[in-house]
Amino acid sequence: MTITASLLSLPLRDTFRIARESSDVRQNALVRLETADGLAGLGEAAPSLYYGQSAKTVMAAMASPIFASLDDPFLLEELLSRAAAALPGQRSALSALDMALHDWMGQRLGVPLYRLLGLNPNCTRATSYTIGLASLNEIRRKAEEAAGFPILKVKLGTDHDRAILATIRRVTSVPVRVDANAAWSFEDARMNLRWLQDEGVELVEQPLPPGDLDGLRRLTEMSALPIIADESAQTPEDVVRLRGCVHGVNIKLAKSGGLREALKMIHVARAQSMKVMIGCMIESSLGIAAAAHLSPLADYADLDGNLLLAEDPFTGLKLSGGRWVLPDRPGIGVVARCGHDSSGGSR
């Protein structure tokens, strides 16, 4: 089998800003796995500099000589274990490989990914729609544009968090999830929890820096709102460490290293009676669809990364009442839009 990677440049509709960074274009990578019979599986890497990865590191990882010796895509566990050992820390690249393997397997067997995973497509959760940091006028406009979404996710972690939430509450009364992206101090978070509870907020994501597990534990013990770890929860081992520190974890394929590791994280979280959110980076509907296939296992879905793009290079994933309708095509089930190359030519 051959594995090739190409850059996937994704311009955004609006500048996307959170507490620590902002971007206008997302640089992802597309991974294509093809067998001698011409069957091809696709995966998307959505690397973050925050986790020490970039499109460049993904391209370098996918050029690793290890891939020359892999030949049977059905040996998923063995292939991914070997790849993970050879490419430490390159979890977004591993995620693209894992997606491509699952996509290939689904197509070879003629079943959609949710069936391969043994999941019920009617049990997906409504996704939240994210409102990033912006001027209050822009936030108001974005909240108005998001009128069709049953849940909003609001980025906070500024010196005017109350004004942001008040602006949104003037436009809509839908449930709101709050993500501080690790920007609050313990004192900020403690004060904010009371206020957010009064505002009818559903949950709070990553209030404190990722390493402050003691702070998260103290906050969780006093919080009436679920506290969900995102930046603190990258691997199954992290979920073990987070027991008692948070109510749940936000699991993303690009953080975990793909569907296989995300499944492990879900099972570890459930074994510890923790809540599960399936989240995403900014990515095309290829990556979003892969995560959506897993979402019947989650309590919360936050799968809106493709909705923030100026144009999505893939088609086939449809929203209905705020929920993704899982494609019935074999594999991940999205197809490249006309004019977009998914051949993964440049390595």
Ligand code: MG
């Ligand atoms: Mg988050």
